[in-house]
Amino acid sequence: MKKVKIKYYSAYNAIILSLLGILGLTSSCEKIGIDPVAEYGVPSAKYIVNGNVTNSTDNTPIKNIRVVMKGDTAFTDNSGNYNIVDNYGFPGNQKIDIEFADIDGATNGNFHNLDTVVEFKNPEYTNGDGNWYEGETSKEFNIELDKK
Amino acid sequence: MSVADISIKKRIGLKLYKQYKKNATKLHKLNYIFWECTLRCNLNCLHCGSDCKKDAHVPDMPITDFIGAIDKLKDIVDPNNTMIAITGGEVLLRKDIEDAGRELYKRGFPWGIVTNGMLLSKERLNSLLNAGMRAITISLDGLNDSHNWLRNNKHSFEKVISAVKLLPQVENLKYDVVSCINTQNFDELNELKNLLIEIGIKEWRVFTIFPIGRAKVNDLLQLNPQQFKALFDFIAQTRKEGKIDMSYGCEGFLGNYEKEVRDDFFFCQAGINIASILADGSISACPNLRENYKQGNIYKDNIAEVWENKYQIFRDRSWTKTGICADCKEYEYCEGNGLHLRNEETGELAFCHLQRIEEGE
Numbered sequence: 311m312k313k314v315k316i317k318y319y320s321a322y323n324a325i326i327l328s329l330l331g332i333l334g335l336t337s338s339c340e341k342i343g344i345d346p347v348a349e350y351g352v353p354s355a356k357y358i359v360n361g362n363v364t365n366s367t368d369n370t371p372i373k374n375i376r377v378v379m380k381g382d383t384a385f386t387d388n389s390g391n392y393n394i395v396d397n398y399g400f401p402g403n404q405k406i407d408i409e410f411a412d413i414d415g416a417t418n419g420n421f422h423n424l425d426t427v428v429e430f431k432n433p434e435y436t437n438g439d440g441n442w443y444e445g446e447t448s449k450e451f452n453i454e455l456d457k458k
Numbered sequence: 459m460s461v462a463d464i465s466i467k468k469r470i471g472l473k474l475y476k477q478y479k480k481n482a483t484k485l486h487k488l489n490y491i492f493w494e495c496t497l498r499c500n501l502n503c504l505h506c507g508s509d510c511k512k513d514a515h516v517p518d519m520p521i522t523d524f525i526g527a528i529d530k531l532k533d534i535v536d537p538n539n540t541m542i543a544i545t546g547g548e549v550l551l552r553k554d555i556e557d558a559g560r561e562l563y564k565r566g567f568p569w570g571i572v573t574n575g576m577l578l579s580k581e582r583l584n585s586l587l588n589a590g591m592r593a594i595t596i597s598l599d600g601l602n603d604s605h606n607w608l609r610n611n612k613h614s615f616e617k618v619i620s621a622v623k624l625l626p627q628v629e630n631l632k633y634d635v636v637s638c639i640n641t642q643n644f645d646e647l648n649e650l651k652n653l654l655i656e657i658g659i660k661e662w663r664v665f666t667i668f669p670i671g672r673a674k675v676n677d678l679l680q681l682n683p684q685q686f687k688a689l690f691d692f693i694a695q696t697r698k699e700g701k702i703d704m705s706y707g708c709e710g711f712l713g714n715y716e717k718e719v720r721d722d723f724f725f726c727q728a729g730i731n732i733a734s735i736l737a738d739g740s741i742s743a744c745p746n747l748r749e750n751y752k753q754g755n756i757y758k759d760n761i762a763e764v765w766e767n768k769y770q771i772f773r774d775r776s777w778t779k780t781g782i783c784a785d786c787k788e789y790e791y792c793e794g795n796g797l798h799l800r801n802e803e804t805g806e807l808a809f810c811h812l813q814r815i816e817e818g819e
Contacts, residue, residue: 335471400538
């Protein structure tokens, strides 16, 4: 299936789950981030990445850079800061793909996109539930983008 | 509670969930894989055969063959979000399950086992945990006499209780107890619940037995309609009490009991999110979907291609709208019940949950 269709149906289902939540009919798929389980739940951990995106030439912050990591999307603020979360990662060492894209053309300057990887090595988790959910861990990940 | 009296809010929820299921079917994201690692078993349970036909003459699948099949899925699954459930036969009869587990763990797959608990010692549990096991399900089918009756072994209760008691001692292990409810343990539900709470078990899943295989000729295995309905009332009440997370298994549209006895609305995910690799290499959905439900074989086919291009019988269920389903007003939410309850050749449904609960009202 084409990526765009996958994104469409995934987003559609995320909206449905939100509506079910509003109705007080929350589904377990919402809690653990995958479709409802048949026999078991799945271990999970939350990975939080935050940082700053700057111009590699003069180190000035870049506003409105789109950051995509797994199912989450964020945009840098006026100071170039972003915060993005993978709610449903697997506990343990992780290499997570993260994309930085200039989507507003010349408005805040023209920059090359960057697809890279953020690595969590021996992560320490907090606030786990002692059951499936291991807890959360965070990492600062600062990025410089090259001007076109 | 009346099964047919579905509230407006729940109806809206069911409508929304119907669309959710349609979308999920289009996506058919594989995130749950059963591996039937052996057909050998150390028990001879009375109800066995109601779910599947066991043939102990099929040799155990070598681990390299299973892992080879899993590796073929690397382009279509996210390992971290794909559960591997190892089933049997009796899984713990295989001494090399840990080897398979370690290979799965290296690849980032969470994995777990379903066991009758007869061979689960503290040492074996530690060995499994050291191989990265994250989940375990143990079958307990009643108090001493009723469990031993169904399991056909006078020592099985004592052994399974020892095994169950090990579980709450392990941190970060997902575990639950499953029970097949029948006429012999029905009156013990409350005592069984209290026993599990006392042991420290947090999750309890129950199933009922249907008139397939041996269960067809043994009336003691099937609840009568009044008992069947009372079971759902018991589950709903237990969930309200909040002392143990009790739920009904994944089958059957349950009318107004939807969301009262399970976390989710009914959704048979076989072939939509769930695949299985059976002992002889057959590729199916849930392990109890055999015969014509098989979609290929890992020894002949690429499992990733099979998942992407086959499974039509699972993803278009219009063929199930026959017999009592043809005129059922709840068909849109049910879509023919769990496929393991339906003969894929004749379309005949072996059991309708909704009908049986109504009979019990």
